[in-house]
Amino acid sequence: MAAIAERVGAQPKAHAQGYLMSWLTTADHKRIGIMYLLASTLFFVVGGLEALMIRIQLSHPGNTFVSPTLYDQLFTMHGTTMIFLAVMPLFIGFINCIVPLQIGARDVAFPRMNALSLWLFVLGGILLNSSWFLGGAPNAGWFNYAPISLTPFNPGPGIDFYDIGLQLAGIGTLMTGINFIATIINMRAPGMSLMRMPLFTWTTFVTSVLILFAFPPFTVNLFLLMFDRLMGANFFNIAKGGNVLLWQHLFWIFGHPEVYILILPAFGIISEVIATFSRKTLFGYDSMVLATIAIGFLAFTVWVHHMFVDGFGPYVNSLFAITTMAIAVPTGVKIFNWIFTMWGGKIKFTTAMLFATGFIPLFVIGGISGVMLAMAPADFQYNDSYFVVAHLHYVLIGGSLMGVLAGAYYWFPKITGRLLNETLGKWHFWLLMIGFNVTFFPMHFLGLLGMPRRVATYSAALGPAVAFWNLVSTIGAFILAISFLFFFYNLFKTLRSGERAGPDPWDGRALEWAISSPAPVYNFAQTPLIRGRDAWWVEKTEGDGRLRAAEAESADGQHHGIHMPSGSIYPFLIALGLMIAGYGAIFGLLLLVAIGLVLAFFSIHRMIVAEDPGEIVEPVGGDGE
Amino acid sequence: MRPVGRLLSGLRWPALLTVLAVALSGCGSYFTSPASVLAPAGPVAARQLSLIQISLYIMLGIFVIVIGLWGWAIIRYRARRNDTREVSRSTGDSRLEILWTVVPLLIVIYLTVLTVQTEFYLTREPNPATSLQVSVTGHQFFWQFQYPGLGISTVHNLYIPVGEKVNLTLTSADVIHSFWVPELGGKTDAIPGYHTYMWLEASRAGSYFGECAQFCGVGHYLMHMTVIALPPAQFQAWVKSMQKKTSSSSAWALEGTRLVAAR
Ligand SMILES: [Cu+2]
Ligand SMILES: [Cu+2]
Numbered sequence: 104m105a106a107i108a109e110r111v112g113a114q115p116k117a118h119a120q121g122y123l124m125s126w127l128t129t130a131d132h133k134r135i136g137i138m139y140l141l142a143s144t145l146f147f148v149v150g151g152l153e154a155l156m157i158r159i160q161l162s163h164p165g166n167t168f169v170s171p172t173l174y175d176q177l178f179t180m181h182g183t184t185m186i187f188l189a190v191m192p193l194f195i196g197f198i199n200c201i202v203p204l205q206i207g208a209r210d211v212a213f214p215r216m217n218a219l220s221l222w223l224f225v226l227g228g229i230l231l232n233s234s235w236f237l238g239g240a241p242n243a244g245w246f247n248y249a250p251i252s253l254t255p256f257n258p259g260p261g262i263d264f265y266d267i268g269l270q271l272a273g274i275g276t277l278m279t280g281i282n283f284i285a286t287i288i289n290m291r292a293p294g295m296s297l298m299r300m301p302l303f304t305w306t307t308f309v310t311s312v313l314i315l316f317a318f319p320p321f322t323v324n325l326f327l328l329m330f331d332r333l334m335g336a337n338f339f340n341i342a343k344g345g346n347v348l349l350w351q352h353l354f355w356i357f358g359h360p361e362v363y364i365l366i367l368p369a370f371g372i373i374s375e376v377i378a379t380f381s382r383k384t385l386f387g388y389d390s391m392v393l394a395t396i397a398i399g400f401l402a403f404t405v406w407v408h409h410m411f412v413d414g415f416g417p418y419v420n421s422l423f424a425i426t427t428m429a430i431a432v433p434t435g436v437k438i439f440n441w442i443f444t445m446w447g448g449k450i451k452f453t454t455a456m457l458f459a460t461g462f463i464p465l466f467v468i469g470g471i472s473g474v475m476l477a478m479a480p481a482d483f484q485y486n487d488s489y490f491v492v493a494h495l496h497y498v499l500i501g502g503s504l505m506g507v508l509a510g511a512y513y514w515f516p517k518i519t520g521r522l523l524n525e526t527l528g529k530w531h532f533w534l535l536m537i538g539f540n541v542t543f544f545p546m547h548f549l550g551l552l553g554m555p556r557r558v559a560t561y562s563a564a565l566g567p568a569v570a571f572w573n574l575v576s577t578i579g580a581f582i583l584a585i586s587f588l589f590f591f592y593n594l595f596k597t598l599r600s601g602e603r604a605g606p607d608p609w610d611g612r613a614l615e616w617a618i619s620s621p622a623p624v625y626n627f628a629q630t631p632l633i634r635g636r637d638a639w640w641v642e643k644t645e646g647d648g649r650l651r652a653a654e655a656e657s658a659d660g661q662h663h664g665i666h667m668p669s670g671s672i673y674p675f676l677i678a679l680g681l682m683i684a685g686y687g688a689i690f691g692l693l694l695l696v697a698i699g700l701v702l703a704f705f706s707i708h709r710m711i712v713a714e715d716p717g718e719i720v721e722p723v724g725g726d727g728e
Numbered sequence: 729m730r731p732v733g734r735l736l737s738g739l740r741w742p743a744l745l746t747v748l749a750v751a752l753s754g755c756g757s758y759f760t761s762p763a764s765v766l767a768p769a770g771p772v773a774a775r776q777l778s779l780i781q782i783s784l785y786i787m788l789g790i791f792v793i794v795i796g797l798w799g800w801a802i803i804r805y806r807a808r809r810n811d812t813r814e815v816s817r818s819t820g821d822s823r824l825e826i827l828w829t830v831v832p833l834l835i836v837i838y839l840t841v842l843t844v845q846t847e848f849y850l851t852r853e854p855n856p857a858t859s860l861q862v863s864v865t866g867h868q869f870f871w872q873f874q875y876p877g878l879g880i881s882t883v884h885n886l887y888i889p890v891g892e893k894v895n896l897t898l899t900s901a902d903v904i905h906s907f908w909v910p911e912l913g914g915k916t917d918a919i920p921g922y923h924t925y926m927w928l929e930a931s932r933a934g935s936y937f938g939e940c941a942q943f944c945g946v947g948h949y950l951m952h953m954t955v956i957a958l959p960p961a962q963f964q965a966w967v968k969s970m971q972k973k974t975s976s977s978s979a980w981a982l983e984g985t986r987l988v989a990a991r
């Protein structure tokens with residue numbers, strides 16, 4: 104990490120303590136992004152190991168590799184970790200590293216709030232995972248339905264870890280959403296009109312709006328559950344007039360937009376990568392933007408499709424089936440636009456492009472099963488069966504994770520200054536394609552053959568076909584895991600001795616490729632003037648290959664220092680205080696709650712009133728060198 | 729290396745090899761099971777399967793077209809050595825864009841019509857005068873069936889007459905469960921504090937594998953049931969024999985099942 108730090112412009116202090124402090128206190132969006140990527144990769148590994156244990160357990164009928172008690176914790180933590188602590192923060196990592204560069208900004212709108220988002224996510228994730236060692240992990244599924252999540256059915260602390268851990272991480276995500284809405288609206292360089300923004304910035308913007316509206320219902324839900332479990336309230340307790348479906352509605356009003364929070368940034372990345380390596384501008388830019396907005400809007404109108412078997416009757420089910428199927432239309436528009444971006448281009452199959460092109464068939468399969476699931480009467484059969492498991496992994500791995508990996512190979516040089524090894528990358532891609540399909544395609548069959556989800560094991564009475572496809576799936580899971588060994592080895596090797604990337608290794612189109620790799624602390628020595636869509640491509644093909652400054656430096660024509668926000672330890676301390684209070688709440692230790700809250704509010708107060716002089720940074724040379 | 733050892737022993741190699749050997753030798757089909765959505769035994773499951781098939785065929789058609797275009801694009805337009813082609817400067821084509829908005833929209837409208845028709849067919853409650861009424865209660869981790877008109881109560885086994893609509897009213901005694909007998913029809917949740925409804929009909933006599941589909945706790949995977957469809961005369965005989973038994977015996981049966989499930 105020292106190597107990265109040097110190149111992202113940090114000044115490592117002579118002693119280790121100062122170095123650690125520089126990361127704990129940083130407000131630099133690039134370093135925050137790197138920490139997001141690092142932490143979520145670690146959580147991804149944890150979630151992956153949980154998945155492997157699940158697949159070993161299901162490799163044949165009646166297996167006793169893990170007990171049902173442990174199995175329930177494994178599938179709960181696998182889902183919760185992958186969604187909240189791996190895939191979503193991986194995207195937030197890329198958003199942090201790249202979006203300010205794409206719009207020609209020096210940082211985000213609220214740099215220290217950004218640091219607070221990071222630390223809430225990291226500490227919330229650690230709190231959630233510490234449940235393994237402190238009385239048992241949550242065991243009611245990532246969806247955590249009431250009443251099985253309530254104390255009478257679930258007396259251990261696991262659910263409280265879920266509740267408090269996700270509250271912490273969730274507040275962080277909500278602030279990320281607010282931050283990037285403000286950043287994208289307010290901090291675009293002159294000339295960067297909305298309809299000139301790169302697609303990744305656009306999808307980030309819509310994703311941020313989804314976060315803003317989707318996370319509050321989830322937070323409310325978590326608070327209601329906390330009141331029920333820790334303070335004896337009865338929101339979900341039917342014996343006292345509560346209602347168990349309240350949880351389901353609030354959860355899916357959040358949960359469905361959440362799946363678009365997990366896929367829209369991938370759409371953005373795929374758009375950037377396909378355009379770059381086809382050497383063409385994106386086909387149908389306007390309709391791409393419109394489709395993104397339409398998907399974002401429709402995301403809030405479909406939540407009952409997760410509840411088709413709740414018996415709401417034909418009118419409700421029909422309505423939500425229609426809105427759900429409608430989403431297929433803007434999604435289809437995007438698929439065709441990507442294909443026609445490649446049409447007539449000169450496609451260069453780098454590893455990033457392999458992942459972006461491979462995304463299309465996998466995501467189309469996930470979309471097809473999505474439309475099939477939307478047909479409510481058919482969903483009566485699919486619902487809560489392995490068919491849904493197949494569908495969601497085609498969307499989340501075939502869609503979201505393929506986007507993450509395309510982004511990883513594409514932006515790694517921009518973030519670290521080094522190019523990932525292409526040979527290892529191709530091994531990763533092909534093994535992943537084989538392993539992924541072998542793991543998840545048979546799950547469609549398993550669902551249709553009557554295997555329900557979340558079963559700790561299945562009876563041999565379900566027949567040899569069910570046993571066979573389960574075994575195939577387990578073999579696939581190991582191939583998938585091996586593909587990631589290539590990736591992690593590649594990361595490790597590249598950070599140590601990878602080939603250095605210039606500022607623009609891919610002949611890129613957006614603004615991030617106009618500055619050195621990694622970007623200097625201040626990003627742009629002078630705020631650039633944006634003269635068209637594909638802002639950097641325009642300068643390379645129609646200009647003189649240099650960014651133009653938005654305004655003359657100053658009257659005397661001299662370079663002046665750049666004013667950057669200074670770091671602060673308080674975001675970390677706020678998150679730490681809330682984490683301590685969280686442990687206090689989980690274990691009923693009021694003193695600990697008080698200590699944590701005092702630390703948090705003291706830090707909030709300090710962060711608000713403390714004078715922030717900022718730092719003056721001297722730019723090194725001009726841009727594009 | 730104990731964890732690795734445990735991991736390898738967890739896979740139980742001989743059992744795995746047997747499964748593989750059986751599968752590869754072609755004994756038994758890869759697409760049959762005693763709980764298959766693909767083998768409907770009643771009108772509900774049959775309607776659902778036909779909806780699944782129609783949508784699958786349409787979707788396969790779309791898949792072929794999309795993947796055809798995709799495959800053509802990546803083969804035809806890949807950069808070659810000494811490639812002197814000019815890159816197309818196209819930025820969009822509104823006729824094409826309208827085409828791939830309108831055509832999927834029409835397909836979606838067609839699927840919507842099918843969906844709504846089937847949805848109303850499946851949720852139309854059968855006439856109570858001509859259909860058997862059964863109250864289904866989910867428990868951790870077993871199913872209880874009560875026949876209010878007949879004064880009978882059973883656990884695990886649901887007896888129904890062939891060729892007659894059975895109207896199920898579902899609820900739960902504890903957490904949410906989901907009633908699923910794939911060969912007879914899709915599922916409906918049993919929710920504490922609610923009554924939900926579904927109807928089923930078996931077209932032929934037999935016993936059908938049923939299970940709980942909604943995760944309901946540590947015994948979720950054990951929560952099976954059997955639906956036994958009897959010809960009407962035999963069903964009447966079963967009803968008579970059940971009615972002779974005292975209600976206390978069914979209470980004992982319930983308690984016994986609870987103990988078995990708890991083990
Ligand atoms: Cu959804
Ligand atoms: Cu159950």
